[in-house]
Amino acid sequence: MAFDIKPKFVSFDMNGTLIHFRIGDAIRRVLGDRLPPELADAFTRVGNYYRFDECMGEYKPFHQIVTDALARTCARFGVEYREGDGQAVYEEIPTWTPYPGVTEALNRLAEAYPLVLLTNSDDAFASQLADNLQAPIEVLITAEQMRLYKPRAGAFEYMLDKLGAAPDEIVHVSASPKYDLRPAAALGISNMVYMDRGFEPDEPWLGHERITDIADLPVLLGLPRP
Structure with missing residues (x-):
């Protein structure tokens, strides 16, 4: 495992990280x-x-x-x-589907960790996109619920409050330093994974782990390779 703790939750940005945001x-x-x-x-x-x-x-x-x-x-x-x-x-948004390998990786992770989605979508489309992932999602948090959007700090504060978790008790995964990793780091979420999809430059000073294949995420979180 790349992190010092076993997290209580693994949270994700959805659109652009898991769902191919076209x-x-x-x-x-x-x-x-x-x-x-x-x-x-x-x-x-x-x-x-x-x-x-x-x-x-x-x-x-x-x-x-x-x-x-x-x-x-x-x-x-x-x-x-x-x-x-x-x-x-x-x-068109609810018709979009996951990147290759996402469904398999999420289902592996769900065997060990509760999965959380923190998304800038509204309730209806977020639910449809979460269904498109075909994986068990424990908590779905939308901009409509929060009444604000990432990268506002309140989005991550809302998630931590809803989960009843401290910043060091989650691992957050995103393809976007701009929307996710910068505000997460600012609020003390030090356990982060940058899922490099190639549409934003890496910002390694934020202290995240970087992967280019979603299949590496379960391994990064301590699960054996299949």
Whole structure:
């Protein structure tokens, strides 16, 4: 085991860490030929930041986060935004499925640890996505329940309070230093795993373990290889 303690819980970011979060593909489909190919990469990068920025304010439903961020991105690039574009992107979310190997790794971990999801989704879609994982989830915590979004510190405070756990009694797993690992570390959650999906740079100064294959996670947490 890479950690000094056997955790009471293993918690996860869901979208982008366990679920293949394909919002860029969805946006391209919805906008179609309104989005010039030469703008697509920059449009996606700026759109990702606008969604992050929208999560930092007062709580609003996730469909509004998606819609407002997309409208802002379209305005920034001079791309036509049509009423209903954001909702069309949002409605694709519950169809997304896990990355390869996730279901198997979660089911192995669940034999030894209660699994927790801490997600920026709303209740309805979070439940559907959790079902898509096909693994036993002990606790599902959503932005709708918390009335705020990661990376707000209150998200991790809410999780610790709900679990009745101290910061050193959980291991938190995420593919996002920006949304998860930075605030978790700031609140004293020292046992962290960076699931490197290649869409955010590693920030090793945060003190996390790094893996590139989800199959390594059960081993990292002390379970034998199958």
